[in-house]
Amino acid sequence: xxxxxxxxxxxxxxxxxxxxxxxxxxxxxxxxxxxxxxxxxxxxxxxxxxxxxxxxxxxxxxxxxxxxxxxxxxxxxxxxxxxxxxxxxxxxxxxxxxxxxxxxxxxxxxxxxxxxxxxxxxxxxxxxxxxxxxxxxxxxxxxxxxxxxxxxxxxxxxxxxxxxxxxxxxxxxxxxxxxxxxxxxxxxxxxxxxxxxxxxxxxxxxxxxxxxxxxxxxxxxxx
Numbered sequence: 698x699x700x701x702x703x704x705x706x707x708x709x710x711x712x713x714x715x716x717x718x719x720x721x722x723x724x725x726x727x728x729x730x731x732x733x734x735x736x737x738x739x740x741x742x743x744x745x746x747x748x749x750x751x752x753x754x755x756x757x758x759x760x761x762x763x764x765x766x767x768x769x770x771x772x773x774x775x776x777x778x779x780x781x782x783x784x785x786x787x788x789x790x791x792x793x794x795x796x797x798x799x800x801x802x803x804x805x806x807x808x809x810x811x812x813x814x815x816x817x818x819x820x821x822x823x824x825x826x827x828x829x830x831x832x833x834x835x836x837x838x839x840x841x842x843x844x845x846x847x848x849x850x851x852x853x854x855x856x857x858x859x860x861x862x863x864x865x866x867x868x869x870x871x872x873x874x875x876x877x878x879x880x881x882x883x884x885x886x887x888x889x890x891x892x893x894x895x896x897x898x899x900x901x902x903x904x905x906x907x908x909x910x911x912x913x914x915x916x917x918x919x920x
Contacts, residue, residue, distance in 0.1 A: 703736070705871050707850050707857045709878075713870035714859065722858040724839040726794060726813040726851070729802060734852045735792030735811040737763040738861065739843045741836035744768040744776045744797070746825035750832050751781050757833070760789030763849050767836035768797030775818045779804035786810040794849055794856055796838040813851045877915065 707723070714721045728734075740762040742754040754764060764785050768776040777793060779801035785793055792811035799805065799814040800821065835844050843849070843858050850857045859867055885891055892898075900910040 703868060705868065705875060707852050707854045709871040709875045710850055710857055710859065710867055712874050713867045714857075716870055716874070717863070717867060719859065719863055719867070722841040722843075724796065724841070724856050724858075726796070726815060726856050728851065728853060729799065729805050729812040729814065729817075730809075731853060733792075733811040734850075735763055735794070735813070736850045737761045737791035737848065739763060739765045739836070739845055739847045739849050739858070740790070741765050741767070741834060741844060743829050743832040743836060744822070745828040745832065746822040748781055750828065751777070752784070754833055755784060755788045755790075758788055758790060761791050762789075763791050763851075764793045765836045765838065765843060765849060766793065766795045766797065767838065768795065769837070770815065770839070771797050772815065772818065774798065774820055774823045775800035776822060777812070777814070778821065779808060782808050782810050782812055792851060794838070794851060796836070811851065813856055 711721050711723060738759070738761065740754055740758050742750045742764060744750060744766055751764065751766070766777055775798040777795050777799045782793055782805050786808060790810070792813070795812070795814035797814065798816055798818040799812060800817055800819055802817050805812050835842050841858055846861055847858045848861050848864050881891060881894055884894055895911065896914055900907060903910055905913070
């Protein structure tokens with residue numbers, strides 16, 4: 698699964714989640730290379746001070762998976778470097794998402810595999826900790842617990858997790874939202890204000906919430 702191929706953003710998909718009454722599970726993580734995107738089944742791994750858990754996760758991976766690393770959001774150490782990113786790419790993974798920090802930024806950029814993290818730190822793991830029993834079955838990313846039953850999407854706006862069972866329906870909704878927004882943007886560029894398109898004067902007199910009004914007229918700017 699490739700966001701570039703889908704021509705969708707995490708923003709479109711997040712709006713689709715709201716429209717479908719599915720929890721919006723996002724994390725503020727940035728791509729190491731701006732403009733890169735990823736999408737794929739979650740391959741969870743909880744870091745405990747050693748890369749062995751990542752290698753074990755890769756042993757059970759499938760092409761197109763995204764390695765989702767849980768390092769408790771720590772900012773005092775990096776847990777993923779160029780060798781793990783290179784190994785993940787060679788295993789056919791679509792990217793790496795780190796709830797924590799990475800290092801070897803220059804080398805990771807050269808590898809080209811999409812990597813998302815909270816930032817960089819030159820030091821590797823500072824201690825070896827007890828490995829959780831669920832180290833290869835779940836990962837905690839911010840407030841969300843994710844598993845192989847989830848798909849992760851990532852782009853410049855951050856990452857979004859959605860249930861794998863809902864992906865097709867959400868993509869269809871997201872495409873509809875994208876198409877409406879693009880048409881509205883084209884009309885703004887041609888000189889027709891967004892307020893006019895969204896019949897904002899009617900909304901002010903309607904007594905509806907703005908989202909109710911948008912759904913009544915088929916507009917899109919927020920969900």
